[in-house]
Each structure stands twice: as C-alpha cells, then as structure tokens.
Amino acid sequence: MPEQHDQHLRDQVAKLERIVLRVEEGVGDVGVRVEGVSRRAEEVNDRLQALTRAFEDYVLVAARTANVQRAETRIGVVEGRLNSEFGHYKVVRNVATGMLQGFDTGIVSDDTMRDVGEELMIKTPRYWLAPVLVGLRAWIADEPEICDQALGVAFQRSPDKTSLFMALVLRRQGRGEASLRWLRHYLIALDPLELGREFAMVLESISQGAFGPAGVAMVQERLDEWRSQLLRDESREQAQIDRWRAELERHVGSSSADRFPRLAAISPQWPQMDEALARAAAHGSLIDAYATMAGEVHVPPARVEDHVDDILDQLVRGYDDEELPLRREHAEHQAVVDNGGDLDAARHALDTDLLALDRTHDYLTIQSESALNPGKLGVSRATQRMAVSSCHAWFDRAHALYTRDYRGGVPGDVRAVFDQTHTLAGAVFRLPSWTGSFATPMDELERDLAAHWRRAAQPFLASFDFPWTRRLILPVAVTAGLALCAFQHLGFLLAAVIVGGVWALVLWSQSQTAEQRREAARKQLQSAEQDSLRQLRGAGAEVVDWSTAFRQADQREQEVRAVIADLATAGVPTAAHERRRTETGTPDRSYT
Amino acid sequence: MEFERRRRVETRIEARAVAADKDRQLFGPAVRRSRGPRHAGLFEAVRRLDAGLDAATRAQLAEWIRAEYANEFGDVPLGMFAVCHLGPPFVDHRLDLWQSIVEHYAPADTVPEPFARARMMVRSGAYEFVEVYASGELKPVLKDGTVVA
Structure with a gap:
C-alpha cells in the first residue's frame, strides 16, 4: 500500500515536473518574443527618426524653395518699379554720355543739344543731371547767363554731385583752375559724417592724380581735417577697429582635426586648441593678402584723362540717392536667391555687404570700405592701397587685439581623458574615467594609464573565476551522505564512489572552461589596454x-606687424602725382 | 544763391565740430590716455622687481610704479604677469603692485584668476608683460611699449 502511495506520489511529482518544465519553456518563449518585439520597436524607432529627419529636410528645402520663388517674384516687381519710376533717369544718363561725346566730336548741332537738354529738364524734375546738361550746353555755346542759372538749379538739387561733375568735366577740358574751384565747392558741400558712395570716386581720382598736385594738396588738407575731427570721437575710432576686426575674422583658418585625429578624440581641450591654431593661421593668410599690396609700385595710368572719363562715367551712370531704397530691396531679394533661399545666410551676406550700398557713411568708413571692399565701391587697386595706408592704425590695433584674444584662449594644461567611450573595449569593460595631463612625462602617464586599466579590469576578470567552494558544498555533502549510508549497506559505498567521481569530473571540466574564458577575457583586456596606450602615445x-x-603660425604675427608698418608708408599718393603733371590744352580724344 | 547755400553747409560742419569737441571733453581723453605707450623706465622697474629685492625696496618700487601709472595713464593695474628670468623650474611670475608680492610659477603650478589667462599670452614671447586690471581686463604691452587695448 505504501508502495502504491509512493508510486502515485512519484507520478504526481513527475507530472508536476513536466508542467513546470512546460511553464519554463513557455516563459522562455515569451522572453524570446519580448526580445523580438523590443528589437522591432527599436527598428521602428530608428525608422521613425530617419523619417523625421527626412521630413525636416523636406520642410527646410520646401521653405527655401518658397523663399527663392518669393524673392524672384519680388525682384521682378522691384525691377518693374525701378523701370517705371526711374527709367527716365536712365535716359538722362545715356544722353549725358552722348552729349559729352558730342562735345568731343563736334558733330552734333547746338540746336539738337538744346532741345534734348530742355526736354530732359522737363521730364525729370528732381534729377540733378538734367540741369547740368543744360548748363553744359550753354557753357559750350558761350551763353553765361543760362549756364549760371542752370548750374544754380543743379547745385540746389545736389550740390556735391553737381560740383564733382563740373570739376571732372572742366578737368577733362583742361581748365585746371576752374576745375579746382568746383572741387573746392564740392569738398565744402560735403559733410564728413554723411558721405555718399561717390566719394570713393574722389579718393580714386586723388590716387590716380586726376586733379594735379594742387588738387591733391587741397583734398589732402581737407581729408586730414576731417580725419582729426572725426577721430576726436572715441566711438567712431572703435567702430573702424571693429570693422577691421571683422576683416581679420575672415582670415581665420579651418579646423585641423584631421591633422590631429588622436588629440581631437581624447582631449577635452581640443576645441580651444583647434580654435587657437585656426586663428593663428590668419597671420599667414594676411601676409599673403597684404604683403604684395605693400610691395606694389603703382604705375599711374598712361593718360590721366582715361581715368577722369571713367570716374565721370561712374558718376553719370551711378544710382541716384532716390533710387537707393529700391536698389537695396533689390539687393535683399537677390541675396535670398543667391543663397538658395537661406534667409539667415542672406541676411549675413547683406550685413557685410549692404554697407557699400547704404545711403551715407562717415569719412572713416569710406576709407575702411575702400580698403576692404574695393570691388563694391568701384575703386582701383591704387586707391585701395592708399585707403589701407590711411587705415593702418586701425588695422594694427585690430590685429593686436585679435592676437591677444586668441593667445589668451590657448589652454594652459592639455589633458587626455580615457573612459567608456574611447574604444569598444572601454564600453564593454565599463572603464571608469581616467584623466592625465600631457605636462607630466609620457612614461609616467603610460604607467598610470596601464595601472588604471589593471585596476578597472580586476573585478571583471574575477567574475570568471570558478567558484570552487560554492560548487563543492553539494557534491561533498551528497557523497558524504552516501558514504555514511555505507555502514548499513556496502552498495552505498560504490554509489558514493561513482557519484563523487562523476561529479568531480563534471566540476573539473566546468572549471577548465571558466579558466579558458578568463584567459580569453584577459587577452582581450590586454589588447584594449595596449590600444589605449597607443592612443595616448x-x-x-x-x-x-x-x-x-601653433608656435610657427603665431610667430608670424610680427611679420604681419611689419607688413602693416610698410603699408603705412606705401600708399602715400604724392610720389605718383609728382611724377605726373596734368596735361593742359584742348582735349584730343573722344569721350567713350 | 550759391553763396548762401555754401555758407549754410559750412555752419553745419562747425556745429558738428563743436559737438565732437564736447564728446572729447566727456570721455575721449581718459581712454586715450590709458592707452599711452609704456616707457622704458617702467620696463626697467618691472624687471627689477623680479630680481630678489628685499621687502622694503620692493614695496618702494611697487609704489613708484603705481604712482607712475596713476599720473601718466590714469589707471593702475592690479599687477603684472611676465616671463620669469630666474631659470628652471620657474617660467613666469606675477607681480602684485598693491601687496608688492612677487610669485614665481613652475609650469605645473596653477596661477590664480584673473592672472591665469595672462599666462598663455606671456608664453608667446611677444609681450614685455601683461597688465592685469581689477575689472579682469588684460592689456599686454609689446616690447616697443605699445599697449594692446
């Protein structure tokens, strides 16, 4: 009976065991599925992120395309308005050029000139050039009264432009003295705080010697006066220094992370070092840009008259102040189109560029802009050099400040940081962070890092040790129990020997496997440690x-200072003017 | 007509000149003055501070430098930072003008703020010394006496 019970109980236990096994299998299955689900969730997450990025890119592109389209439409509108509102100015400009040509060749009848001049006078009631043309015709036809009246009107409309125009025309007709008188009017009419863009042309004519030595002396005197007047105000000087500082920023080199990849990877000071090196590289770039300028010998143009004509041409063709708001709007939209619809980039481009289109500037700004943005102001290389020369003090100070600032930003102590992120092994072994300064000798650093690796690896390696004590308790107890039973029945002794032996064999093979794993891990750790040391070295x-x-790039600072000192003396225009005297007599060439 | 126009313009310029003069009186000169070139006498004094003087002479010298700054430039720095000529292990030092302390530093030593930033400037070798002001402003002085500010 008890045997039956025993059998029944055993069956039940076996059944229970099977159920438990099935449950375990089930749980394992669920675990596998959960893992699968989480993997898929991760995949979905990745794809979602990719989709978000793609969508954001799309939105950006769409917005930019829309910006470009809008800007293009606006450009059309602005051009239309320019044409309708100021299109007749263009006619006047053309006529002015034609009239000057007519004077030169003498084949246009006086009546035609008179008719055209008077007609334009009526058509463009606010434009200064129309009465100037009437005056000019009267001057040629020797009608002083009409000439005086017409020029009076023109002078009212735009004193500076009229004076400059007359000064230039008289200059090209060889009336030196009268030309200088108009030039004086012009300089008096100017406010050094509010100079128009055409003042750059006057600088141009000085540098080209268009007004002869007497003109140069007069202009130079006036310029010096303005300069000292404006420089009394510290904030104005500061503005010019800031302008030059911005120019220096353009010469900052690019990042050199590819030249120093290991340093970039492990040193937290790298961004500062990279910045400092890129900034120091500006010296070389500045020398390239300005050294040639200092060394250039300016050859005055073969005929100063050519140049006077060019300036006259620019003055006549240039936009009038009234047109500027529209021209500026045009430039704004054009910048959006040029920058592919990127509004920020367009704004940035305009901020550095619009200055040349802006309404008026003080004299100091005109100098700086002639030096830095000659193309936009339409001045020649000689004028640019002269402007750089008169800006040398600002250039020098901006450069000294620039150098001081990046030198102050060089990190005093360069460090290396090794943590979980620096190698794959670091992540696997969860390496705690280690920091060392490159100021300490390299062998000391290497020893320290190796010791750090060993310390960090110790618990990891220990986890592979085979836990003999723990694993021996059960087998010893069972074998001992069986051995004790041998006092009752000798068969138990045999069983004890067999069980103990088999168990011992199993345990021994397990310990061997653990040892192999430990060895493999140790080797991996060692190679990871070597890798870290290689990175450190x-x-x-x-x-x-x-x-x-850095030292090489930084030391070129002195060369830049020497170049600036050279520029200070290089651009003085007197030499060119002394060589060349203004020709007198009737002009013998045609106006182009 | 023409004449009147011209005269009007000229008065305008004069008015502006007067305004500019006013500006100059308000804040122009102080800034300019503080940027005046440092003379050889100061260089000499700063160098002598370095050369192991006794406390009394050092205090006297520091006071002379302070007075010189106050008179000539209108602003007295906290102190200077310069390359040290004592030799290894020292590379640079700090001169405190107010407590007349000279502190020499080896490369591994930490320099207290606001002198720490001056250290890297001095290391370039381009400056005679760097003036450190209470406001935290650093004004390096070039070998020719020009102040970078």
Missing part, C-alpha cells in the same frame, strides 16, 4: 606637433 606626439605648428 599618439596623442602625446600630436601635442608636440600641435605646439610646433
């Missing part, structure tokens, strides 16, 4: 290279 070598590169 490489970065150390790069620190030395970087220091050399």
Whole structure:
C-alpha cells in the first residue's frame, strides 16, 4: 500500500515536473518574443527618426524653395518699379554720355543739344543731371547767363554731385583752375559724417592724380581735417577697429582635426586648441593678402584723362540717392536667391555687404570700405592701397587685439581623458574615467594609464573565476551522505564512489572552461589596454606637433606687424602725382 | 544763391565740430590716455622687481610704479604677469603692485584668476608683460611699449 502511495506520489511529482518544465519553456518563449518585439520597436524607432529627419529636410528645402520663388517674384516687381519710376533717369544718363561725346566730336548741332537738354529738364524734375546738361550746353555755346542759372538749379538739387561733375568735366577740358574751384565747392558741400558712395570716386581720382598736385594738396588738407575731427570721437575710432576686426575674422583658418585625429578624440581641450591654431593661421593668410599690396609700385595710368572719363562715367551712370531704397530691396531679394533661399545666410551676406550700398557713411568708413571692399565701391587697386595706408592704425590695433584674444584662449594644461567611450573595449569593460595631463612625462602617464586599466579590469576578470567552494558544498555533502549510508549497506559505498567521481569530473571540466574564458577575457583586456596606450602615445606626439605648428603660425604675427608698418608708408599718393603733371590744352580724344 | 547755400553747409560742419569737441571733453581723453605707450623706465622697474629685492625696496618700487601709472595713464593695474628670468623650474611670475608680492610659477603650478589667462599670452614671447586690471581686463604691452587695448 505504501508502495502504491509512493508510486502515485512519484507520478504526481513527475507530472508536476513536466508542467513546470512546460511553464519554463513557455516563459522562455515569451522572453524570446519580448526580445523580438523590443528589437522591432527599436527598428521602428530608428525608422521613425530617419523619417523625421527626412521630413525636416523636406520642410527646410520646401521653405527655401518658397523663399527663392518669393524673392524672384519680388525682384521682378522691384525691377518693374525701378523701370517705371526711374527709367527716365536712365535716359538722362545715356544722353549725358552722348552729349559729352558730342562735345568731343563736334558733330552734333547746338540746336539738337538744346532741345534734348530742355526736354530732359522737363521730364525729370528732381534729377540733378538734367540741369547740368543744360548748363553744359550753354557753357559750350558761350551763353553765361543760362549756364549760371542752370548750374544754380543743379547745385540746389545736389550740390556735391553737381560740383564733382563740373570739376571732372572742366578737368577733362583742361581748365585746371576752374576745375579746382568746383572741387573746392564740392569738398565744402560735403559733410564728413554723411558721405555718399561717390566719394570713393574722389579718393580714386586723388590716387590716380586726376586733379594735379594742387588738387591733391587741397583734398589732402581737407581729408586730414576731417580725419582729426572725426577721430576726436572715441566711438567712431572703435567702430573702424571693429570693422577691421571683422576683416581679420575672415582670415581665420579651418579646423585641423584631421591633422590631429588622436588629440581631437581624447582631449577635452581640443576645441580651444583647434580654435587657437585656426586663428593663428590668419597671420599667414594676411601676409599673403597684404604683403604684395605693400610691395606694389603703382604705375599711374598712361593718360590721366582715361581715368577722369571713367570716374565721370561712374558718376553719370551711378544710382541716384532716390533710387537707393529700391536698389537695396533689390539687393535683399537677390541675396535670398543667391543663397538658395537661406534667409539667415542672406541676411549675413547683406550685413557685410549692404554697407557699400547704404545711403551715407562717415569719412572713416569710406576709407575702411575702400580698403576692404574695393570691388563694391568701384575703386582701383591704387586707391585701395592708399585707403589701407590711411587705415593702418586701425588695422594694427585690430590685429593686436585679435592676437591677444586668441593667445589668451590657448589652454594652459592639455589633458587626455580615457573612459567608456574611447574604444569598444572601454564600453564593454565599463572603464571608469581616467584623466592625465600631457605636462607630466609620457612614461609616467603610460604607467598610470596601464595601472588604471589593471585596476578597472580586476573585478571583471574575477567574475570568471570558478567558484570552487560554492560548487563543492553539494557534491561533498551528497557523497558524504552516501558514504555514511555505507555502514548499513556496502552498495552505498560504490554509489558514493561513482557519484563523487562523476561529479568531480563534471566540476573539473566546468572549471577548465571558466579558466579558458578568463584567459580569453584577459587577452582581450590586454589588447584594449595596449590600444589605449597607443592612443595616448599618439596623442602625446600630436601635442608636440600641435605646439610646433601653433608656435610657427603665431610667430608670424610680427611679420604681419611689419607688413602693416610698410603699408603705412606705401600708399602715400604724392610720389605718383609728382611724377605726373596734368596735361593742359584742348582735349584730343573722344569721350567713350 | 550759391553763396548762401555754401555758407549754410559750412555752419553745419562747425556745429558738428563743436559737438565732437564736447564728446572729447566727456570721455575721449581718459581712454586715450590709458592707452599711452609704456616707457622704458617702467620696463626697467618691472624687471627689477623680479630680481630678489628685499621687502622694503620692493614695496618702494611697487609704489613708484603705481604712482607712475596713476599720473601718466590714469589707471593702475592690479599687477603684472611676465616671463620669469630666474631659470628652471620657474617660467613666469606675477607681480602684485598693491601687496608688492612677487610669485614665481613652475609650469605645473596653477596661477590664480584673473592672472591665469595672462599666462598663455606671456608664453608667446611677444609681450614685455601683461597688465592685469581689477575689472579682469588684460592689456599686454609689446616690447616697443605699445599697449594692446
């Protein structure tokens, strides 16, 4: 009976065991599925992120395309308005050019000139050039009264432009003295705080010697006066220094992370070092840009008259102040189109560019702009050099400040940081962060890092040790129990020997496997440690290279200062004017 | 007509000149003055501070430098930072003009703020010394006496 019970109980236990096994299998299955689901969730998440990025890109592109389209439409509208509102100015400009040509060749009858001049006078009631043309015709036809009246009207409309125009025309007709008188009117009419863009042309004519030595002396005197007047105000000087500082920023080099990859990877000071090196590289770039300018010998144009004509041409063709708001709007939209619809980039481009289109500037700004933005102001290389020369003090100060600032930003102590992120092994072994300064000798650093690796690896390696004590408790107890039973029945002794032996064999093979795993892990750790040490050594070598590169780039600062000092004396225009005297007599060439 | 126009314009310029003069009186000169070139006498004094003087002489010298700054430039720095000529292990030092302390530093030593930033400027070798002001402003002085500010 008890045997039956025993059998029944055993069956039940076996059944229970099977159920437990099935449950375990079930749980395992669920675990696998959960893992699968989480993997898929991750995949979905990744794809969602990719989709978000693609969508954001799309939105950006769409917005930019819309910006470009809008800007293009606006350009059309602005051009239309320019044409309808100021199109007749263009006619006047053409006529002015034609009239000057007519004077030169003498084949246009006086009546035609009179008719055209008077007609334009009526058609463009606010434009200064129309009465000037009437005056000019009267002057040629020797009608002083009409000439005086017409020029009076023109002078009212735009005193500076009229004076400059007359000064230039008289100059090209060889009336030196009268030309200088108009030039004086012109300079008096100007306010050094509010100079128009055409003043750059006057600078141009001085540098080209268009007004002869007497003109140069007069203009130079006036310019010096303005300069000292404006420079009394510290904030104005500061504005010019800031302008030059912005120019220096353009010469900052690019990042050199590819030259120092190891340093970039492990040093938290790298961004500052990279910045400092890029900024120091500006010296070389500045020397390239300005050294040639200092060394250039300016050859005055073969005929000063050519130049006077060019200036006259620019004055006649240039936009009138009234047109500027529309022209500016046009430039704004054009910048949006040029920058592919990127509004921020367009605004940035305009901020540095619009200055040349802006309404008026003080004299100091005109000088700086002639030096830095000659193309936009339409001045020649000689004028640019002269302007750089008169700006040398600002250039010098901006450069000294620029140099001071990046030098102050060089990190005093360059460090290396090794943590979980620097290698794959670091992540696997969860390496705690280690920091060392490159100021300490390299072998000391290497020893310290190796010791850090060993310390960090110890618990990891220990986890592979085979836990003999823990694993031996059960087998010893069972074998001992069986051995005790041997006092009752000798068969138990045999069982004890067999069980103990088999168990011992199993445990021994398990311990061997654990030992192999430990060995494999140790080897991996060792190679990871070697890898870290290689990185450290490489970065150390790069620190030395970087220091050399930085020192070399930084030392060129003195060369830049020498170039600026050369420029200070190089651009003075007197030499060119002394060589060349203004020709007198009737002009013998045609107006182009 | 023409004449009147011209006269009007000229008065305008004069008015502006007067305004500019006013500006100059208000804040122009102080800034200019503080940027005046440092003379050789100051260089000499700063160098002598370095050369192991006794406390009394050092205090006297520091006071002379302070007076010189106050008179000539209108602003007295907290102190200077310069390359040290004592030799290894020292590379640079700090001169405190107010407590007349000279502190020499080896490369590994930490320099207290606001002198720390001056250290890297001095290291370039381009400056005679760097003036450190209470406001935190650093004004390096070039070998020719020009102040970078």
